[in-house]
Amino acid sequence: MKFFTPELYLRFNSPDRSTAEQAEEDWEKALTKYRKHLHKIRPRMTKSVGEIAETLCLHDFTYLGMNVSPILDHAGALAAVMLRNGAKDSILAYFLSEEPLAQEASESWPFSKDKVHWLYDEFDVRPDGAFQHEVLLSNGHILTLRFHELRLLEHEFKTHAVAKRA
Amino acid sequence: MRGAALTEADAVKERKAGRDVVVCGQDKAANKNLARGIEQMANGKYKLCLPHYATGGQGLPHFQPDPRPPDGHCFYETKTRKSKKNP
Numbered sequence: 001m002k003f004f005t006p007e008l009y010l011r012f013n014s015p016d017r018s019t020a021e022q023a024e025e026d027w028e029k030a031l032t033k034y035r036k037h038l039h040k041i042r043p044r045m046t047k048s049v050g051e052i053a054e055t056l057c058l059h060d061f062t063y064l065g066m067n068v069s070p071i072l073d074h075a076g077a078l079a080a081v082m083l084r085n086g087a088k089d090s091i092l093a094y095f096l097s098e099e100p101l102a103q104e105a106s107e108s109w110p111f112s113k114d115k116v117h118w119l120y121d122e123f124d125v126r127p128d129g130a131f132q133h134e135v136l137l138s139n140g141h142i143l144t145l146r147f148h149e150l151r152l153l154e155h156e157f158k159t160h161a162v163a164k165r166a
Numbered sequence: 167m168r169g170a171a172l173t174e175a176d177a178v179k180e181r182k183a184g185r186d187v188v189v190c191g192q193d194k195a196a197n198k199n200l201a202r203g204i205e206q207m208a209n210g211k212y213k214l215c216l217p218h219y220a221t222g223g224q225g226l227p228h229f230q231p232d233p234r235p236p237d238g239h240c241f242y243e244t245k246t247r248k249s250k251k252n253p
Contacts, residue, residue, distance in 0.1 A: 004219075013214050020214075024227075027216045034219055057220035060230075111213055112233035120218060138233075 001134045001142060003034040004120035006105065009136065013110075034122060041125045049131050049150050052092075053123040056152070061085045063116045063137055068100060079145055081135075083118060087157040094147040097130040105140020113139040168249045174204065177240075181208035184236030188226065194244045198227075201242035205229035209236065223247065 008030065011023035042050045061083040068079045079100050081092040094100075105113075117138045124132040126146065133150070135143040168188060172180065177187045181204055189197045189204070205212040209231035217225025226247050228239035243249055 012216060024216065031217070031219055038219075055220055057218050059215070059218040059221075112211075115233040117234075119215070122219075 001120075001122055001136060002124070003030045003037070003122050004136060006109075006136055006140055006142070009119065010110070038123065041123070044125045044129070045123075045131065046149060049123070052150055052152050056121070058083055058085075058090060058118040059120070061090065061118045063118055066100065066143070068096070071095070076148075079147075081143070081145070089155045089157070091153040091155075092133075093151045093153060094133070094145045095149040096145070096147050097128075098146040100146075101144040103142040103144070109140035111138060111140065116141075168251050174200070177204045178208045181205060181238060181240055182236065184238045186238045186241065188241040188243065188249045190243050190249060192245075194242070197242040197244070201229050201240045205231070205240040208240075215239075217247065224250075 008023055008026060012020050012027055014020045014023065038053060042053070045053060062085065064082040064084055066079055066081045068077055070077050077096045077099075079094040079096050081094070083090045083092075115138075119136045119138055121133060121135040124134075126132055130146045130148060131150065133143075133145045133147070135145075137143065168190065172187065177189075180187050187204065189201045191197050202212065202214075206229075211232050212229045213232040214227065214229055216227045223246070226241040226243065226249060228241040230239050241249065
């Protein structure tokens with residue numbers, strides 16, 4: 001990740017006050033830099049990817065896992081990243097150009113590795129034109145997905161009363 | 167959205183129940199210290215999360231339990247990031 005790095009996350013959570021204060025300022029700068037970065041690469045994105053990159057906010061959603069499967073009659077594969085927030089499920093469906101990468105956190109990662117949730121993410125366009133989405137999870141892992149198209153599917157569970165037959 | 171004013175003890179109860187609270191005021195350092203204290207008293211171990219890109223200028227920094235549960239966040243205002251007031 002270039003902007004919302006695990007290192008910056010650790011710094012603004014530092015118990016040392018001056019380190020944490022500096023990191024908070026650096027975070028605001030990273031937000032500004034990322035905004036400019038996204039503005040620059042957006043014309044190279046498809047409509048769907050551009051819209052998702054601009055508006056996606058899955059911060060704090062529970063990470064349920066990722067499933068990768070081949071697409072019938074195609075050379076590529078589909079990765080489904082599944083998330084939940086209350087009664088709402090979100091699935092990010094990536095039409096992959098490469099196998100996903102999962103980079104583990106260092107052993108010294110100080111935060112819980114249970115109940116994994118989404119922290120921060122960033123989009124990029126690679127020199128070969130493929131899109132890249134990197135995600136920092138609460139267990140310190142970084143997911144990297146390289147793809148040529150992306151869809152966001154959302155579903156809200158609603159409970160319905162069922163009438164009993166006499 | 168800013169709700170009714172709470173005492174610190176009530177804020178701790180709200181956080182224990184998994185509801186959001188927000189510490190408001192002009193002094194960011196004091197807001198942050200109070201928010202941290204509330205989260206720690208309510209839920210013990212905590213972590214800080216700063217606003218996500220997609221929230222724009224509206225997002226507030228917040229403390230939350232590590233790990234969850236309970237749900238919710240202890241937000242705090244900064245010099246430039248303010249909670250919305252009830253109309």
